[in-house]
Amino acid sequence: MKKKWIAAVLAATVALTATACGGADTDTTDNTAKKGGTGAAVFNGQLEENVTIRVLENDTAIEKGYFKELIDAFNEEYKDKGIQAVDANMDQYLDLANDGPYGYGPDVLYQANDIIMKYADGKHILPLPAEEFDCFEQIPDTAWNAFHATVDGTEYTCGIPVNVQAPxxxxxxxxxxxxxxxxxxxxxxxxxxxxxxxxxxxxxxxxxxxxxxxxxxxxxxxxxxxxxxxxxxxxxxxxxxxxxxxxxxxxxxxxxxxxxxxxxxxxxxxxxxxxxxxxxxxxxxxxxxxxxxxxxxxxxxxxxxxxxxxxxxxxxxxxxxxxxxxxxxxxxxxxxxxxxxxxxxxxxxxxxxxxxxxCMGGVNGYAVSSYTKAPNACLEFVKFATSYDMVKRRAHMLGIAPARGDVAKEVGGTSEEIFKNLDAGNIILMPSISxxxxxxxxxxxxxxxxxxxxxxxxxxxxxxxxxxxxxxxxxxxxxxxxxxxxxx
Amino acid sequence: MKQTVQTFMKTATVPVKMSLLLMGAGHFRYGSISKGLLYLFVELSMIYYLVQRGFNDIRGFFTLGTQRADAWAGIEGDNSVVMMLMGIFAFIVIAVFAFFYVQNIKGAYAMQKRAENNLPQKTLRQDLADLLDQKFYVLVLALPLIGVCVFNVLPIIFMILIAFTNYGGNIVPPELVDWVGVDNFRKLMVLSKFGPTFLKILGWNLLWALLSTTINYFAGLGLALLLNKECVKGKAIWRAFPILAYAIPGFITLLAFKFMFSYGGPINQMIISNGGTPFGFLGIDAKWSARLIGLLVNCWISVPSIMLLATGHLSNRDMSLYEAAKIDGAGRFAQFRKLTVPFMLFATMPVLLGQFIGNFNNFGIFYFLRGGMYMDGYFLASDTDLLINWLYNLSIDNNYYCIGAAISLVIFLITSVISLTVYVKSPSYREEDTFQ
The missing domain is CATH 3.40.190.10 (Periplasmic binding protein-like II)
Incomplete structure (x- = not known):
């Protein structure tokens, strides 16, 4: 009886080992299936529905209530698609390169050009179709250049300029x-x-x-x-x-x-x-x-x-x-x-x-994480947040100097002065390299x-x-x- | 060892020998089914782990990845750092398995011997009962041991291994890291910019550790002796003040001192109001005044803990020795030198060594007091930086993790050699019974 029992255990051992090997094969197949998801090509215009976008915003924008206005307006506009933007509630000094691959980073980031662009080399942020944005013609080349990156020999735009910081x-x-x-x-x-x-x-x-x-x-x-x-x-x-x-x-x-x-x-x-x-x-x-x-x-x-x-x-x-x-x-x-x-x-x-x-200056702007599950919805959010109305509202509420020429002209005063200085090349933007x-x-x-x-x-x-x-x-x-x- | 193996091969029964291949086989043969099942479970788990990821992790440890990640193309790729960590973990798992494997053979052979001598076999229940009685220490120490392995040993091994890679600079994930042998140590010694800076900082670091430990120790001891005097009234209140300084977080104290000694701080304001010229106590030209302020501020932060420690130990002194010394005509200083100091050194040598290591690696003092400057003649460091600050500048500010790890290893070697030498030569080690 005892021998039979031992034989049964041995048989089970062999079976389990075989199963374990089979498990490994299955896993490999799964890994292959995961490939080919993200990239600039993911901006195909098909909005992901019923998704939540985590947005990392500037602390001042949150404190002064601008960010709430922004996400409320966006959520109202896209409620029929089930797209909702929320505060990512993360530290400004997060490390997207380390956190992003594990799903911890934000989907959309609003940060200075030197911070955003340090993620470009490692492709942690997505190249954006800048020409599709209504602000494209309104923003001077100097500001766009702050978000340009040459990766693998090709030039990309990895952020959308929103405001200019200068002494x-x-x-x-x-x-x-x-x-x-x-x-x-x-x-x-x-x-x-x-x-x-x-x-x-x-x-x-x-x-x-x-x-x-x-x-x-x-x-x-x-x-x-x-x-x-x-x-x-x-x-x-x-x-x-x-x-x-x-x-x-x-x-x-x-x-x-x-x-x-x-x-x-x-x-x-x-x-x-x-x-x-x-x-x-x-x-x-x-x-x-x-x-x-x-x-x-x-x-x-x-x-x-x-x-x-x-x-x-x-x-x-x-x-x-x-x-x-x-x-x-x-x-x-x-x-x-x-x-x-x-x-x-x-x-x-x-x-x-x-x-x-x-003087030395910087441009703050929006970027989209490469690790987002809803790139098209994120792109839509960035388009919304960089629209004329929202940037104008931002300038009024926060006193920022907009990177958009039309808003800078409308706001006037210091904002316009900074814009003119940027356009004239008097503001040397912090380089976007490590x-x-x-x-x-x-x-x-x-x-x-x-x-x-x-x-x-x-x-x-x-x-x-x-x-x-x-x-x-x-x-x-x-x-x-x-x-x-x-x-x- | 060879003889033991030969004896085993000659005398072990077939089921016991089978335990070499199938863990628990010997236990099944001699009736300990539950223990046999446990060993079998361990073996099966190990096979499952190896097949599922163990073999890949070990291979990854050596290759550190072959596929670069590309988030835009959706290629997950290999993360060299994670692969190294998982590789180390795989070796730890194998070591744990090896332990169980040996226990399995030893146990089976012991059961065979008991059966041959007609002794009753120990059941699993009895073994478990032993863990609560004779082998209670195993049960109690196992958990901390596992904790130490995971939270201490693993990061230390990881740090040591980083020193042998090119991790850092531009080589950070998604780039793949490679093994580079002793290249980083060679750079430390050979690169013209490193060598002089390293030697200058090392010299100051040793002086700093020695001076600060000595000052802190004797200031703390002196304060404790003073507050131990019978003539001191309100000892509790006097002792409370140093403890207040101790209770305030160190970096807040340091920032407060930085402000006090800054150009706009109260000390310079007093100098100005008395018609003097402001002095850059921590400025760019203030090499030795900044070092002196560092020593004093460190003393301010560390003395309370030494005072508390000394107060406890001083209460254990044998006062009859002092009475005898007094009768023999020994003065107060002689009593201090011949009785108090040897007693305290004996009792506190391990703590003193801890203080020395702590001061050697005291990151906060000069980071908070005088950070943000690189001096001429130093590579990415200032003349008050310690090795640990330089390590920080290189590894965190400048991302040279591999060089930082190499410096860490050098620091570890220096501090461990000094500590061990001092400890082995100290009365705490050589005359363990003197004060018992």
């Missing part, structure tokens, strides 16, 4: 000298000279500080590469070669970029040691509000923070009601384009020709050193003339190049 000058109208119209408006165009020219801004900074040692004119931490690099670009510097696509050529020292470094150094001399580290960046809101600083630069998205701080200051300092304080703050806080620079790179040169300031990650720390180190140099004793100074500044910039480029190439 803006913030200043307080009520801190202008009482006699500005006679003393600080040489061209009599009713715009203070210091807002139009960095040379005049420097003069005013020196004058304001001399009059009151606790007050300053223009203040900004130099260590922020994003803001400081624009001064280099204005004199011929650039980030990477071949329209920011070739990291083997690093151009921060190109042209007469050292003149930009000299301008920064002169501006730093009218500040204080706080410009060396990030002290000014941290306290700019409160210092502009309490009148210690006259002007600073920042991005348009923090306008409301400056405004809130100034409102609070008026309430506390002048005892105004909240409404009156807010009204006064709106009148006095001005956000405008950057002043012009002297072609000589010397802020004390009164006869120099003025040149346009360039090597961009290597520029920040070497750049920051150089600018810290440059700012520190202003406060070093004469015998310890490293940057005494343009040649030494050029050498410093070349060192920085070398460091970036080594970071990119050494271990490849």
């Amino acid at each position: 803006m000058l913030y200043y307080r109208k009520d801190l202008l000298p009482a006699d500005w119209e006679s003393a600080w408006d040489e061209d009599k165009d009713s715009v203070p000279d210091m807002i139009q020219s960095w040379s005049k801004m420097y003069d005013y900074s020196v004058a304001r500080h001399e009059a009151n040692k606790k007050q300053y004119g223009y203040m900004k931490s130099l260590n922020d590469m994003y803001f400081s690099s624009g001064f280099l670009f204005s004199y011929g510097g650039y980030i990477f070669g071949n329209n920011n696509t070739d990291p083997s050529e690093i151009g921060f020292a190109a042209g007469e970029a050292e003149k930009g470094a000299q301008v920064l150094s002169q501006l730093a001399s009218a500040m204080n040691e706080d410009c060396i580290d990030d002290t000014i960046t941290t306290n700019a809101y409160s210092k502009l509000a309490d009148g210690s600083y006259f002007a600073t630069i920042s991005t348009p998205d923090v306008y409301s923070t400056f405004l809130d701080e100034l409102t609070k200051a008026y309430e506390e300092q002048e005892g105004l009601s909240e409404w009156d304080a807010a009204k006064k703050a709106e009148e006095n806080l001005v956000m405008t384009a950057l002043p012009q620079l002297p072609s000589s790179g010397d802020l004390t040169d009164k006869n120099a020709e003025q040149i346009v300031s360039k 090597a961009i990650a290597q520029i920040w720390t070497p750049g920051q180190t150089f600018f810290i050193d440059l700012a520190q140099d202003v406060y070093r004793a004469d015998n310890e100074k490293k940057y005494k003339d343009l040649a030494s500044m050029k050498a410093g910039l070349e060192d920085m480029c070398k460091q970036i190049n080594e970071a990119i190439t050494t271990l490849q």
Whole structure:
């Protein structure tokens, strides 16, 4: 009996082993069946019905209620198809490359061009049929280029531009000298000279500080590469070669970029040691509000923070009601384009020709994940979100500078100014290649050193003339190049 | 071993020998059906696992993938990193199976011997009862052991293996990773940019670990001795203050100190209000002042824990030794040097070594106090960075995971050699019975 039982167990063993082998075959077939699903070809116009699209949006858009309006409007429009857009409820710093293949990423992403485009090489986002979008003709090539990628030798567009981010000058109208119209408006165009020219801004900074040692004119931490690099670009510097696509050529020292470094150094001399580290960046809101600083630069998205701080200051300092304080703050806080620079790179040169300031910027836009199960529905969502009405609504609610020319014109003011600057090539967009990650720390180190140099004793100074500044910039480029190439 | 095998082959019965091929066969023969079934189940599971994915995982471990993923073309492709992990897991499964396999043969042979000596066979129930009695330690330790294997050993092996691949830079999924042997270690030594930076950082790292451990230890011990004095009133309140510093998360303390020493911080404000010039305590020129501030801030964070530890140990001192020393004319410093320090070193040497390793790998101090600068003469590092910060710059900021892993291995070798040497030479190891 026992032997029979053992024989039965052995037979079962053989059978199970055979089954196990069979299982493997079946699995292989399944894997083959999974292939051929995704790709640009998946945009076939056939909307997937009864699907939910997870959208990763900008935090400010969510906070200020724009995103809710957007998805409510989209869901209403597509409710008969059963397509629903929802907040992906994910962190802005998600990693689509690692999460996407396992189904954890969003279906649609709204992020800056450098973030979106780092996914293009690995094909983690889908190439989009840009020409099909009604915004195609309205968006300048510069903005489209930020989302262009060459993959396997072919060029693709992997994102749809929505808004442009660029540094803006913030200043307080009520801190202008009482006699500005006679003393600080040489061209009599009713715009203070210091807002139009960095040379005049420097003069005013020196004058304001001399009059009151606790007050300053223009203040900004130099260590922020994003803001400081624009001064280099204005004199011929650039980030990477071949329209920011070739990291083997690093151009921060190109042209007469050292003149930009000299301008920064002169501006730093009218500040204080706080410009060396990030002290000014941290306290700019409160210092502009309490009148210690006259002007600073920042991005348009923090306008409301400056405004809130100034409102609070008026309430506390002048005892105004909240409404009156807010009204006064709106009148006095001005956000405008950057002043012009002297072609000589010397802020004390009164006869120099003025040149346009360039700056580093970025374009935020929408992209579609390669791992979405509903690519056509996602494409429809992106078309909806980048339509004239929605971008206009976005600009009104969030104060962004739209990438669409028609909306920028309609909104006017700063938005239009930024758009014009982008169109004119004065906003150098962050390159959409992975090597961009290597520029920040070497750049920051150089600018810290440059700012520190202003406060070093004469015998310890490293940057005494343009040649030494050029050498410093070349060192920085070398460091970036080594970071990119050494271990490849 | 050879003799044991020969004896086994000579004396084992056919069913026991069959256990070599069919696990549980010997147990079936000698009446332990349930144990036999369990062993058979293990074998069948192993076969199922190997066929289903085990063989593929092992092959994948060596190839690290052959098909690049292409999301646009719908090709799932191979993920080299996952393949490596699953390969390691497959080897662990095989090792576990090997353990059961040996137990199966040993068990069957032991049953044969008991049968030959007319001894009753142990049932599964008796074996399980043993696990709750004589072999309770096996039951209790098995789960943590499995946990350690999965959560500690697996990542450590993974990290070690990464050091022998080209993972990082542009070679990240969907690109396929390859084995490159000791190429990364060669780069560390040979590349002109690496060698000098590595040596400079290593020198500072060793000095930092030594100084910070010594300062923290003696400051903590000193504080504990002070608060142990009978003349100190309100000891509980005095002890509470350092604990407050300990209770605040380290990175918040570090950011607070960074602000304090910044140009706009309160220390510089005081200097300015007294007519002085602001000083860049943590600035680009501040190599040694930044290092000194790092040491002091680390002391601020670490002293409370040492103080608590020392307070506990000091209460176990044999005070009669101090009385005797006093009678013999030993002064306070002599008592401290000859009695307190040896006693404390004996009792706390493992903790002290832990502190040394912790300080050697103290990532937060200079990351929060003075991050974001690359100095001249250093490759992707500053003059206050420790090896762990450099490792971070390389592996996280710059994606060179393989080089980061290679540096990790070097750090591991350095710290383990120092720790083992110090420990083996310490009284805690050599004179274990001295204070017992």
